[in-house]
Amino acid sequence: MLILEFLVKRIAQGLLIVFITSLIIFTLLRVVPGDPVRLIVGGMAPPDVVEKVATKMGLRDPIIVQYGRYMSGLLQGDLGQSYLRPRSGMIAAGGQYVDPTKSDMALVTDLILERLPFTLQLGGMALLFALLISFPVGIAGGLHQHRWQNALAFGMQSLFVSIPNFWLAIVLILFLSIKLKLLPALGYQGFSYVILPALVLAVEIAPFIIRTLTTSLGEVMQAPFIDEARVRGLSRRRIVYSHALRNAAVPLVNLLGIQLSTLIGGVLVIEYIFDYPGLGNLTVVSVVGRDFPVIQGIAITTSAVFVFINIIVDLVAYLIDPRVEI
């Protein structure tokens, strides 16, 4: 009952957030300089052609009218069509005139659905790697506050947090792919192409997980109920794994919700560097080409994913600790 109430409330909230995000993105795209029509028709086209095409595309209507048109499409599940990408998959180049109002342009929904799984795979693998790195280090650091394990955790997190992701990406490509030929780096032709970019992203978020885990586990281990568990007859293993970790997990879960935004930001750069065919790559290309419908679609998708993950995070936090207000 409580969970149902929570879900209804949070999903309503989430829809509002997505709506506001879309409005902001929509307005900003049209307010900032950079006319997509100029890019579509090419630099040589006379101004009256630009105006004609723009009017035909509806780009000269008041923003609120454009937004209304867009939203009514969105409610029917239609995110519009790309200005630049024809269905064939080629990108329209400057000189070659493709009429963006015609139906041979790719559907934004298709573009996103095609890329989203790749990004989710990358994000998921990055998170998995980050957890695999941080858990042993963080737990050991938390359990042995005054020993070398804690120093190791501290050193590792300081090192990781100071490495710029683009630099690490380039270094890893150089060594692991080019010199040692262990892993493929650029493009995507199979699962092994995920590993390198995921590792780079993992190094970016791991220090925060290590930090939170060491401090919160260290604090929980000082709690009276942990001390008392020993005299109640519980084994050390049980005390640590089913009580201490459980309590230390609450701040960690909340942190992961926030770290996700770092991950999304990181994906943009990393996908571009590795030429990984995910949403991040699509975003960069679309922003450069002023492909409004695609940018809007990606913004809406990422904000929806973000809202969804935060609902899950809060739900998990509540399931772990029933005192958490939801």
Add this chain to the structure above:
Amino acid sequence: MDLSLILEIDDLTVGATTPGAAPILDHISFRLSTSEIFGIYGESGAGKTVLSRALANWLPESLQYRAGRVAFAGHDILGAGAREVRVGRDIAYIGSKPQSALDPTVPVGVQIAEKLHSVRPEWNGRECRDRVMQLLGEVRIPSPKERYWDYPSKFSGGMMQRAMIVDAICAEPAVLIADNVTQPLDVTIAAQIVALLHDLCTRHKMATIYLSSSLPTLGQFGDRTAVLYQGRFVEQQPFDELLASPQSDYTRKAIASVPRMWETAEGPLARRQAQGEAPLMKVENVHRTYRARKRGTFNSHSNIQAVRGVTLDIMPRENFGIVGESGCGKSTLTRLLAWLETPDSGSIVLNGTSLGALSSRELIRKRNEFQLLLQDPYNALPPRTTVGRMIEESLLIRGSIKRADLRTRVIAEMAEVGLAAELYDQLPNALSTGERQRISIARALILDPKLLILDETLSALDQREQGRLIELFSKLQEKNDLTYVFISHDLAMVRKVCTRIAVMYLGEMVEIADNHDLFFDPQHPYTKALLSAAPTLEQKPFDPSDFLLEGEPPSPIDIPAGCSFASRCPKAFGRCRMETPALVEHSPGRFAACHLLDGDQAQAAA
């Protein structure tokens, strides 16, 4: 070997791991047989907790065994026998902080069953669960099957201590160590726990070591009792003999320091009266209700009725006491009296001025007349401010005095409360509780108040310091015509200082009477219960077993219809559950809210 001998302690010596430090436990030796209850008295710092931990092989990392033997049924648990004896199964422990003893994120019952299953792996999960549920019922936790799934935060202190008792006894230990188990609990709840523990120990044939800092509590068991002083047993005898003929000076002093409520010479417990006096503070039917969001609903709230229609007159130069157990609304009432919070309805009139009618500027001026002193002098003082600065602060706020005169004025005030003038420029870090409390007093007195509201001000102090402060209060009263309101749960203290006492239960006053009348001839059953449950070494003027309360106070969210005490009252009858009794003056100066008094009157009239 005596078959019934279960625990042998020989020359147990425990000290800090740093070499050279004095031992905390010094050559402790005793024997314990099955089903015996062994009481150990020691004031705080005597080594009780270390002893109880040492017996369970559960010393903190900073301490170590230096010598001695702890043998459970012949196995030395510190050495070779450690494998045979399992802490949690054979030796169980109950501590004094039940609220923090369990993982807050797992239901209480589940944790107890988990413990049971891990120390008795031969019992399967289902058996463990059934046994825990059955035991939860046995310690009188209402609806144990539902409570099994509740989280620790949903349990009150008393309920949690019952659950911890279940946790300790579920694996059928042969030895139970109870370390100050009633210390954090209210007297009526503590009395229930003691009775329950006593009953369980005899029924389950557990040898029990009961450590307490309260001699009267140990008296409720009445068996062999040892006195622990600076890590040594100074004596060991049956409780009655201990009282009758203590062998050591320390014990004699400890017995003498137990406060007396009835066998005491009455102090100056009347206030100086004057002709035609008006009350200093008139509290008229004040209510305060808090709203809390109800979980599991969209936007409904539950109302927590903290104070429900309190009416009081506080006379000048009076020591007015307000007593009640935790959750009865004392703290809210204090905040209302100090005007930190405003009542939802009703009024408080101080010296003829209604506080609600004042503007905020006038209120600051008016606040000179009434000041609040808090319970915890550690949190009440800013740690990085000098003592002098703290005391002069309120004068500075009001800007009523020249800076040049400030220091003389503050030092005079410090002298009055017994603080050395050198402290003026010092920080409060190194000061004792008593000195800190004096700073608070000086800080309040510097405004020349008429009324001091003392919220558990004396509870944090030991007996001697408490005595000194009480003396100080009465001296100040003589000199400055002060009126005190003492809010406390400590009946002995209230007996010693208050002229008139109000008893509070669930947000209402159930009885108001003069000191002597309240203690010797209480009218309301709750007052009687409170007095019966108070741990003392005296013969009480009524039979405590008549008034041992069952259960806990109802929640201030769902206050039952009728008399709010009816659910626990041993004398409740039909009318009590229908109609709320009003607080009436049944004889001059004595008020009580109980239908039974009505009955007396009715009988007298007939």
